[in-house]
Amino acid sequence: MPALTHDDLLHRAEKLRLPAQHHIDGADEPGSGAAFSVVSPRDGQVLGEVADAHGAEVDLAVAAARRAFDSGPWPRLAPAERGRILLRVAELLEEQRETLALTVSLEMGKPFTDAYGIELRAAINTFRWYGQLADKLTDESPHAAPDALALVTREPTGVVGAVVPWNFPLTLASWKIAPALAAGCTVVLKPSENSPLSALMLGRIATEAGLPPGVLNVVAGDGPTAGRALGLHPDVDVLAFTGSTAVGRHFLRYAADSNLKRVWLELGGKSPNIILPDAPDLEKAAATAAWGIFFNQGEMCTAPSRLLVHSSVAERVTEAIVARARDLRVGDPLDPATEMGALVGEGHLERVLDHIGAGVGQGARLRAGGARTLTGTGGSYLHPTVFDQVDPGMRLAREEIFGPVLSVLTFDDVEEAVRLANATEYGLAAGLWTSDLSTAHRISRALKAGTVWVNCYEEGDLTVPFGGMKQSGNGRDKSAHALEKYTELKTTWIQL
Incomplete structure (x- = not known):
């Protein structure tokens, strides 16, 4: 660059x-x-x-x-x-x-x-x-x-x-x-x-x-x-x-x-990001979770907006994400030092703030952010926002926010994690952090999502397809499979 x-x-x-x-x-x-x-x-x-x-x-x-x-x-x-x-x-x-x-x-x-x-x-x-x-x-x-x-x-x-x-x-x-x-x-x-x-x-x-x-x-x-x-x-x-x-x-x-x-x-998506206590590197898992929700101002259909973290490590992981949210540099998109820019416009910013207000009103705990910033610029800027003590029935956990807003939910066993992850109308993507190969395969198969990232997030290249299940859509972008959307199969039968 x-x-x-x-x-x-x-x-x-x-x-x-x-x-x-x-x-x-x-x-x-x-x-x-x-x-x-x-x-x-x-x-x-x-x-x-x-x-x-x-x-x-x-x-x-x-x-x-x-x-x-x-x-x-x-x-x-x-x-x-x-x-x-x-x-x-x-x-x-x-x-x-x-x-x-x-x-x-x-x-x-x-x-x-x-x-x-x-x-x-x-x-x-x-x-x-x-x-x-x-x-x-x-x-x-x-x-x-x-x-x-x-x-x-x-x-x-x-x-x-x-x-x-x-x-x-x-x-x-x-x-x-x-x-x-x-x-x-x-x-x-x-x-x-x-x-x-x-x-x-x-x-x-x-x-x-x-x-x-x-x-x-x-x-x-x-x-x-x-x-x-x-x-x-x-x-x-x-x-x-x-x-x-x-x-x-x-x-x-x-x-x-x-x-x-x-x-x-x-x-759309409401992607779960599951962190098990045997994650190979909890610090990396937390840092990636923070990057994933704040990258592109959270305006990502695949954003890992629901962090599902095992109760035994939940506070450790959440504290690391909160610290990152407070340190993240929000600023002018044309400043090379800026880490998070502006949301796309005032109307969208107001919708994101409405979700934040609903989260507070429904009893979730605001751990970081929650308010606009850089108000003197005329731009549409928001502090990176983190909630914990989020209930699965809250709007924060159900609706796509499309902004830098993370909801932290906890679980006590793998079965509960899978149930929470799939308790959404969406099925675009999911993340999973574990050191156990068998667990990785079993949970990946159980998750209803078009892409599952294991011990990473938002990785891949053009060789692999991208798309969703359930109300996240149909068909696939990327890879040779994308051509299936733009071609017709014709059968010609020639009698010899």
């Missing part, structure tokens, strides 16, 4: 040229003239006015994607050529990494160091990985009858609508776009209205890298208008969404009310 000072980043932020128009059919598109303000949570200042997509702009983008799929070159290119262009996207993302990281930091509040070192690294690696995979997919020829030849081929599904949230605007967009493009699909991306700027930049970069017009289109707008129009559009064949469970339900209804398009959902 470049050795940039706070003053360096402030100076570069002032000189940023931010996009203001949709990217449709390979070119900037001003749309109808309506616009909305993008406000930076770091200081409450308006970053710019961005074209606001309504039905007409969504129709324009989908029509461009439809033409590009039905009669354009992209689905008909040799897979190796598609892969080469995706690799070029990765190269250009690397070249513009600093600018993109700065934009992400400004629009959604995460520290520049995380935007550069984690967010952009993930986006670059995603395009690179699927670029390398594109020509390595194989069809099947099952052993059929001796007088027949059976072929099973994978074909791209068509036009993909991708709707992604603000917490990782480039990472999550890349997880949808790269495998869809590798498969030969075309895409209409709708980023969150809180973080459209980096996504609009991505659209331009992809066109510069050699994507034909209409293959990747980016429209900016809100969910009830632009998102709904995309979900209901009869020319969208697949809808891939990451966001809240409530909005995921809307997309399922949109599919039912339109063309029964496939809908792939990566939704």
